[in-house]
Amino acid sequence: AQSVTQLDSQVPVFEEAPVELRCNYSSSVSVYLFWYVQYPNQGLQLLLKYLSGSTLVKGINGFEAEFNKSQTSFHLRKPSVHISDTAEYFCAVTYRYGGSQGNLIFGKGTKLSVKP
């Protein structure tokens, strides 16, 4: 079965510092990869997705992620964070093919706390 591991449950960082949120997935089949953000008391918003093509994916709010097939990783990065980036970040995968291809499988989430 597919699983997603977010290696850090909490990441504290100072404003304007760079940040990396780590995500690894386990799969022997082709998957699509996503990062979602959830601000307090809100629903989830898609930051970016990898379907195919360039392994460096740029998303909204200055975030980017790199797909690394050999390491089965999809780490999220931002070169300079703002206070407003404080939120919960979820990595998710879905199978490319098969009956469950629309199911999003989420990691446990990483709480990013940006301090002034």
Place this chain on the structure above:
Amino acid sequence: DTEVTQTPKHLVMGMTNKKSLKCEQHMGHRAMYWYKQKAKKPPELMFVYSYEKLSINESVPSRFSPECPNSSLLNLHLHALQPEDSALYLCASSQEFTADYEQYFGPGTRLTVT
């Protein structure tokens, strides 16, 4: 318009009550989803409707009853809930129930069962 709306925002209900959650989208999406999210946990899929037909039921107790009256609306009927059912209930939609279409999430309904 990329908005999924959910009503109510908050709901408090007793264990003997019957209530319904409502979700609406006007993006022409043909797949709609219900998720349950407990505090500090990721969302867990409950149901998927594709073209107004129930495609997935992730072994959800029968006290939760989904309904898709038309392609824009999704309801979740609640009856005889337990306190452990207290959670944030998220609705989502996507163009199709396939991997390459992103899911758009609503803001959720915060449910408290007393």
